[in-house]
Amino acid sequence: MAAVTDEQVELVRALICSIPAGQVATYGDIAAAAGLSNARTVGWILRVDGSDLPWHRVIRASGRPTDHLRTEQLERLRAEGVLAVDGRVDLAAVRHRFPRTAG
């Protein structure tokens, strides 16, 4: 019995795939949009099955990518037009808002 059903995982995956190029979303937003309570779960899904997802569009709430992916993240984002100042992204400008699935 998994606390997180496959639907949640699929939903998170779908949301991440729904992030348009040039924009990014935070773990918390994805988690909230998927109905999850903790952002860690989003990171968990990515680590388990995020190889097929545009994880580079998923960043922290601070606008900074993860340390081990810092280079990759910024590199990929830069290719999409998402410039990062001092390793930080302007969430106020590139933050993507998810459509409310539950009315």
Place this chain on the structure above:
DNA sequence: CCTGTGACGTCGT
């Protein structure tokens, strides 16, 4: 069952 770890977030200093 308990402990350790992690692609996170928020509060206090």
Place this chain on the structure above:
DNA sequence: CACGACGCCACAG
């Protein structure tokens, strides 16, 4: 803004 500490959920040993 940077650093430290706690809370949160899920998985592995």
